[in-house]
Amino acid sequence: MNGEGHAVCLPADIDTDVIIAGRYLRTKDRSVWAEHVFEDLDPNLAPTLMDTVLVTGKNFGCGSSREQAAIALKEAGVVAVIAPSFARIFFRNAINIGLPLIECDLPCTQGDTVKFDLAAGWVETGGEKFTVRQLSPRMQAILSAGGLVEYWRCRR
Amino acid sequence: MSTLSERILGSPAGTYVDRKVERAYAHDGTGVLTLEAWKSMGAGRLSDSSRLSLIFDHIVPANNSTTATLQHELREFAKSSFLHFSDVGGGICHQLMSEGIVLPGEVVVGADSHSCTPGAFGAFATGVGATDMAAIWLTGETWFRVPETINIHLSGAFTGAAEAKDLALAYVSRLGMDGATYCALEFTGDGTASLSMDDRLTLCNLAVETGAKAGMFYADSVTVEYLKALGQSVQPQVAEACEYVQELSLDLSDIVPVVAVPPRVDTVKPVQSLIGLPLDQVFVGTCTNGRYSDLARFARIVRKKKVAVRTIVVPASRMVLEKAIRTGVLADIVEAGCTVGSPGCGPCLGAHMGVLGEGEVCLSTANRNFKNRMGVGGEIYLSSVATAAASALAGEITEPEVNE
Numbered sequence: 001m002n003g004e005g006h007a008v009c010l011p012a013d014i015d016t017d018v019i020i021a022g023r024y025l026r027t028k029d030r031s032v033w034a035e036h037v038f039e040d041l042d043p044n045l046a047p048t049l050m051d052t053v054l055v056t057g058k059n060f061g062c063g064s065s066r067e068q069a070a071i072a073l074k075e076a077g078v079v080a081v082i083a084p085s086f087a088r089i090f091f092r093n094a095i096n097i098g099l100p101l102i103e104c105d106l107p108c109t110q111g112d113t114v115k116f117d118l119a120a121g122w123v124e125t126g127g128e129k130f131t132v133r134q135l136s137p138r139m140q141a142i143l144s145a146g147g148l149v150e151y152w153r154c155r156r
Numbered sequence: 157m158s159t160l161s162e163r164i165l166g167s168p169a170g171t172y173v174d175r176k177v178e179r180a181y182a183h184d185g186t187g188v189l190t191l192e193a194w195k196s197m198g199a200g201r202l203s204d205s206s207r208l209s210l211i212f213d214h215i216v217p218a219n220n221s222t223t224a225t226l227q228h229e230l231r232e233f234a235k236s237s238f239l240h241f242s243d244v245g246g247g248i249c250h251q252l253m254s255e256g257i258v259l260p261g262e263v264v265v266g267a268d269s270h271s272c273t274p275g276a277f278g279a280f281a282t283g284v285g286a287t288d289m290a291a292i293w294l295t296g297e298t299w300f301r302v303p304e305t306i307n308i309h310l311s312g313a314f315t316g317a318a319e320a321k322d323l324a325l326a327y328v329s330r331l332g333m334d335g336a337t338y339c340a341l342e343f344t345g346d347g348t349a350s351l352s353m354d355d356r357l358t359l360c361n362l363a364v365e366t367g368a369k370a371g372m373f374y375a376d377s378v379t380v381e382y383l384k385a386l387g388q389s390v391q392p393q394v395a396e397a398c399e400y401v402q403e404l405s406l407d408l409s410d411i412v413p414v415v416a417v418p419p420r421v422d423t424v425k426p427v428q429s430l431i432g433l434p435l436d437q438v439f440v441g442t443c444t445n446g447r448y449s450d451l452a453r454f455a456r457i458v459r460k461k462k463v464a465v466r467t468i469v470v471p472a473s474r475m476v477l478e479k480a481i482r483t484g485v486l487a488d489i490v491e492a493g494c495t496v497g498s499p500g501c502g503p504c505l506g507a508h509m510g511v512l513g514e515g516e517v518c519l520s521t522a523n524r525n526f527k528n529r530m531g532v533g534g535e536i537y538l539s540s541v542a543t544a545a546a547s548a549l550a551g552e553i554t555e556p557e558v559n560e
Contacts, residue, residue: 013333013420017526022505025185026215026223028192040528059334062367063526064505065269067189067285088338088369089269093285136172138299148287152197152294 001100001143002117005053005079007125009108012057014041016090019061019069033068034075050077053116055108055125058083061090070094080116082106082123082132095139098147103133118143157396159305160372161340164261164280169304178262178279180292181209183249184216186267187230189286194293203296208239211252216244216500219508247473247499250274250443253281254357255475256386260375260393265292270443270523272363276356277383278375278393280340283364303340303369306331307400310347312409317556319453320355321445321521321540323411324362329424330404337367339402344395347408348373353382354449361444362523365421413556415519416538419527427543430553436516438467438548439530440494440541441502445521446472448479450541455485457545457556458492464551467494468510470502494548506530519547 017040024036038045054060054073060083061069070093073081081094084105094101102116104123116123116132118140123130135143145151159169167173182190187210202208210230218224227244234241242252249266250273258264260278265271271283284298292298308327327341341363343356351359356373363371373379374393383390413427440446440454451471469489471477477499480486490496497503503510504522512518512534521544525536539547542556 015526017524017529021528021532022507023532026188026226026507028188028226040532059337059367062333063269063524065186065267065271065283065285067186067287070285085334085337087334087367089283089285092288096285096287136301138172148291149193149196152291 001119003079003100004113004115005051007055007108007110007112007114008049008052009110010054010056013059013062014056015063016061016066016069017063020066020072025066025068030071030075033072037072037076046076051079052077053079053114054081055106055114056081056083058085060086062087065089067093067097070097070099074099082114095143096148098143100143104130106130157398159340159398159400160278160342160374160393161280161303161305161370164263165300165302167302169302171302172299173302174297174299175263176297177207177265177292179207179209179253179258179264180289181211181249181253182267182289183214184212184227184230185214186286186289188226190267190289190293191230191233193287193290197290197294199294202237202239202293205237205239207296208293210234210239211242211246211249212244213248213500214505215507216498245474245498247476248443248446248501250361251447251472251476255473256383256388259383259388260379260390265298269364270361272368272371273357273361273443275363275370275372276353276360277379278373280370280372282370301338303338304401305340305342306336306402306404308341308343309345309403309405310343310408311345311405312347312407313350314411315409316558317413317542318411319540319542320351320358322414323406323408324359325414325416325424325538326411327404327406328362328365329422331366333365333420333422334367336363339368340370340372341366341368343373350408352449353378354447357447358444365523413540413543415543415553416525418525418535418537421523421525421538427539427553427555431555433553434517435465435519435547435552437510437512437518438463438465438544439503439510439518439520439522440544441470441472442504442522443472444523445541446470446476448476450521451476451480451489452483452485453541454545455488457542458549459488461492461549463493463548465548467548468497468503469494470497470509471499473499503530519544519553
C-alpha cells in the first residue's frame with residue numbers, strides 16, 4: 001500500500017480521549033466523529049485534516065479501546081499516521097478499519113509532503129527516505145483487504 | 157521454560173498465534189460498533205454464544221434517547237442471540253468477569269482497554285476494539301503476538317495507610333505510560349501472598365496505563381479460595397524459571413499514599429505534597445476500586461461523619477451493592493452524605509452521573525485522568541480509596557489515617 005499527504009505534526013502520548021472525546025461516542029453517525037476529532041487538543045484542527053499524514057511522537061492512541069478514534073481520523077481525511085510507537089489496541093483498531101499506521105521516528109515539518117510505500121518499507125519527506133518497521137503478514141493482509149470486515153467477507 | 161503468557165498462548169514470545177478465546181466480552185459502548193461490524197462481515201450466526209458476553213455498564217441506565225435507542229437495538233440482539241447478557245444495574249464488565257466467570261489459564265478478550273483486569277486470576281486477558289471483537293463473534297478466535305514479559309517482583313507487606321492502588325500508581329509511574337507497550341506484566345515474589353484478589357484486580361487493572369497487553373498473577377491459594385466461594389474449583393499455577401525482558405522490584409513496605417496528577421496517570425506524587433488542594437467532587441468506584449472491600453474501607457473511614465464535598469459512590473456490580481446493603485456499609489456511606497449511583501462505570505468516562513464543570517477538580521479512585529475526560533475543563537486526580545475517603549471528609553486532598 002502506498003500514498004501521500006501533507007504532514008501534520010503532533011506531540012507524544014496523544015490518548016484516544018483527545019482524539020475523540022467520550023461525549024461524542026454514542027452515535028453511529030461517523031461524520032460526528034470526524035467533525036470533533038482532536039477537539040480538546042485544537043478545536044480548529046478537524047477541518048484541516050483532509051489528505052494529511054499525521055506525524056506524531058511516541059505512544060499515539062493510548063488509553064481507551066474506542067475504535068471511533070481510528071474511524072474519526074479516517075473519516076476526517078487522514079491518509080496515514082506515522083509514529084515511533086503506537087498503543088497496541090489503537091494499532092489493531094486502525095489496521096482493522098483500513099487506516100495505515102507506520103512505525104518510524106520521522107522528523108516533521110508542518111505541511112511538507114510525506115510519501116510512503118508500505119510494501120517497499122519506506123517513507124519519504126524533505127527529500128530523505130526512511131526505513132519503516134514492517135507490519136506482520138496478517139496485518140498486511142488485513143490492511144490490503146481494506147480492513148478486517150472486508151478480510152472476513154472475502155473468506156466467507 | 158515459559159512465562160505465564162507463553163504457557164497460556166502455547167508459543168514463545170515474539171511469535172504469532174491464532175488462539176481460540178475462552179471468553180469474549182463487549183459492553184454497551186463497544187457493542188454497538190461490534191454488532192455493526194459483525195453484520196457487515198456477512199455472518200448469519202455467532203461462533204459460540206456460550207462463550208460471549210454483552211454487558212451494559214458504560215452509560216447505565218441510558219442518559220438520553222440517542223443512547224437509549226442504541227442500547228435498545230443491542231439489547232434486542234442480545235436476547236435473540238442467546239449470548240450471556242447483563243442489563244443495566246448488573247455491573248461493570250470486568251467485575252462480572254471476576255465474579256466466577258474467568259478462570260486460571262484461560263484466554264480472555266474484552267472490547268475495552270481495561271480487559272487486562274481479570275489477568276489477576278492467572279488468565280491471559282487483554283483488550284481489543286470493536287471490529288476485532290466482531291471477528292471473534294464470527295470465528296471464536298483471534299490472533300496474538302505472544303508478548304515479551306516484564307516482571308514486577310513484589311516483596312514485603314503494606315504498612316501505614318498504603319494500599320494496592322498506591323502500589324499500582326507507583327509501578328505505572330516507574331514504567332511510564334508506554335513503558336510496557338506490547339508487553340505483559342507478571343507480578344511475582346513473596347509480596348504477592350499478602351495481596352487479596354481485590355488488590356490483584358486493582359493492580360492488573362492499571363497494566364494498560366503502562367501500555368501493557370496484559371497484567372497477570374499466578375493463581376495461588378488466594379485465587380483458589382476466592383473462586384471456591386464463587387462455586388469454581390481450580391488448581392494453582394506454578395511459576396517456572398523464565399526469561400523476562402525487564403525486572404522491576406518493589407517493596408510493599410516502601411509504598412506510601414500517592415496521587416496521579418492531571419493529565420497523566422504516570423505523573424505520581426506523594427499525597428503529602430498535595431495536602432490542602434481544594435476539591436469539588438470525590439468519586440469512589442470503577443473497575444479499579446469499586447469492589448466490596450473498597451466500599452467497606454471507604455465506609456469505615458466516613459462512618460458517623462459527614463463528607464465536606466460532593467461525593468459519588470458507585471458499586472462495581474450488583475453483587476457488590478447487595479453485599480454492601482447486607483453488611484450496613486451502604487447505610488454508612490449514605491448517612492455520611494454521599495450520593496450512590498447504580499452499578500456501572502459511573503462518571504469515569506464523563507458521560508453522566510457526575511460530569512465535571514469547567515474549572516472543577518475531582519479526586520477519583522478510577523484509572524484515567526486525561527484532559528477533559530470527566531467533563532470539559534475539569535481536572536482529575538487519581539488516588540486510593542483511603543485517600544479519597546479522608547479527602548472527602550476534609551473537602552481537600554488529605555492524607556489518610558494510618559490503618560489500625
